[in-house]
Amino acid sequence: MTRWRQVRGGRWSPLAAMLLLSPMALLLIAGFFYPLVNLLGRSLWTPEFSLVHYERLLGEPLYLLILMRTLWIAGVVSVFTLLLGYPVALVMARLGGWKAALVAACVLVPLWTSALVRSYAWVVLLQRNGIVNDTLRGLGLTEQPLRLIHTEGALLVAMTHVLLPFMVLPIYSVLRAISTDLPRAAANLGAGTWSIFRHVTLPLSLPGVFAGTLMVFILSLGFYITPALVGGPRTLMIATLIGQQMTELLNWSFASAIAAALLAVTLLLVAAFRRVLRIDQMAGHAG
Amino acid sequence: MRSGCSAKREEREKLMHRRTLLSTAVALVAALTAGSAEAQTNLEKAKQAGQTEVVIAGGAGGYLEAVKKHFYDPFTAATGIKVTTVSAPYGEKATRLKAMHEVGKVEWDLVTLSLDFLNPAVTPFLRDLGNCADVPGVARNGVAGACLRHGVLFEIGGVPYAFSTKAFPAGKPQPKTWADFFDVKTYPGPRSLPNAGVPWWPIIAALQADGVPHDKLFPLDLDRAFKKLDTIKPNVTVWWRNGDQSQQVVRDGEVVMSMMYSGRALKLRSDGTPIDVIWPGAPIDAVFVGAAKDAPHPHAALAFIDFLMTRPEAHAAYANANFYDTSNKDALAQLSPADQRGRATHPDNLRTLVAIDRDWVSANRDKVIERWNKWLAQ
Structure with a gap:
């Protein structure tokens, strides 16, 4: 019984671990790996093996342009959410009791509203006769309404807003897990507030930063609704093109090829990002 | 000699008469059989095959309420065939129809799509109705051009x-x-x-x-x-x-x-x-009703299309609620002249539209x- 459950000081036996993991693994195989293999197959066999869809992808500058633009938007949104989200997570981790709960609620409540509603809220705010333009004109700051909505700026603001919780929460959970002894020890050794943050808190929180950035970046890549509502023609993103091939042209093979290219580029970027941050070692230290 | 001749002629005439009679009878029987085959309506075929349901992939919201009120519910009342509805945008419906054919299990009988989807990427999944001979309601009650081969025109508008x-x-x-x-x-x-x-x-x-x-x-x-x-x-x-x-x-x-x-x-x-x-x-924009290929209730589907084309008053009421013309040839006349003038199929408008x-x-x-x-x- 003991051998069944636990061996070597609290670790699960391989059999038990396998049993525990199997439901998730089955779900992943059926719901993720099988469709993924199917998708890759579809982009390559039509029905004979052919690279024609990838040739089109590389031959037509539109697709590379939109892919680069999508990565750019996802990158900028990741940076914005990090800049806005890290201080919030830091404050949340330091606060206790009802104050922490209040901040947490402010971060979480938007998550319960659909992206559609949050995107429409930005339409209401930023449109020609919207709240922002009316206020600016009311204050006499502008005469003509500014073109705020359907621009890249509007899209970046709206996406940052929609995705902010996905940055705050992972950073917060890592910051909470840092033992309070560590900054205290640093203070005992004579480190100032900035020095403690720079040399203790920040490095230890990097796994959270990595997780948050990764999540925001990857979610941004697939954004579909917000660009349609608040973006303009210059913010056409790759998910829109994939959707167009899927549902308007029913060209599933080409849609699969675009999706596969997006996946490949994303994996490469994530691997590079990991390497730069040397996250494995960091995670080891933090643990 | 003369009498012999006339007797022969008489004989021949009798024979001819009998032949005519025979061929008339054959033709009559053939006509009767054909008549009875034609007389067996889509509804009767649906009943015979035990098809008591028809699955229609249409729109949502106010649109769905209007078609339900003017077409789906009256159809069920008249035929006893239950209408099950599925709501999705056009592109998604076309995508799902294709996916159903790929896995070999089609769950829909009818699907409404805009005319833009009447293209070679979609038509392989729609039943070829030819000149709509199997859906006599189309020729009887539809506007000219209502039969689209892979579907039947339903709503007509423009952009x-x-x-x-x-x-x-x-x-x-x-x-x-x-x-x-x-x-x-x-x-x-x-x-x-x-x-x-x-x-x-x-x-x-x-x-x-x-x-x-x-x-x-x-x-x-x-x-x-x-x-x-x-x-x-x-x-x-x-x-x-x-x-x-x-x-x-x-x-x-x-x-x-x-x-x-x-x-x-x-x-x-x-x-x-x-x-x-x-x-x-x-540009002219229109919505058609297509019958899914390999559908679960094919006869009930055609019976619905037959029914859909009838009752101009329902079309007029629906068109009033929904601001699109419909393909029933007698419906437009039921709108007020001012309303008619605003519609795509009003002759003054139709002349200037882009096909x-x-x-x-x-x-x-x-x-x-x-x-x-x-x-x-x-």
């Missing part, structure tokens, strides 16, 4: 443009043509055009603004169209992705003119938004959409 009568009130110059839509000097203000997977609509608008007559547009001169579109691009602040959005930007005064679905524009106007609708040069050359669009769809995306993303 005109609406302009704000607040921005361009009566008594001052008001836009009347596509050239006016593109004339930002005389008619200043932001515009909206569709970016909804049908780039040939704004292309058709641009070509007419550039002087191409509405009946000489196809094959579309893309170079000329994009050159004209270049001139208006800075003034198009919203490229709408769906009908809701097109209504929202006009209602909120985000733009002073927008190309939009006629039903959406007429609905806005009847809700009190100060707009006028410019029909001349609007989409579906063969051209099917052959050039990919190319045009790719070029459109590229142009828009620049």
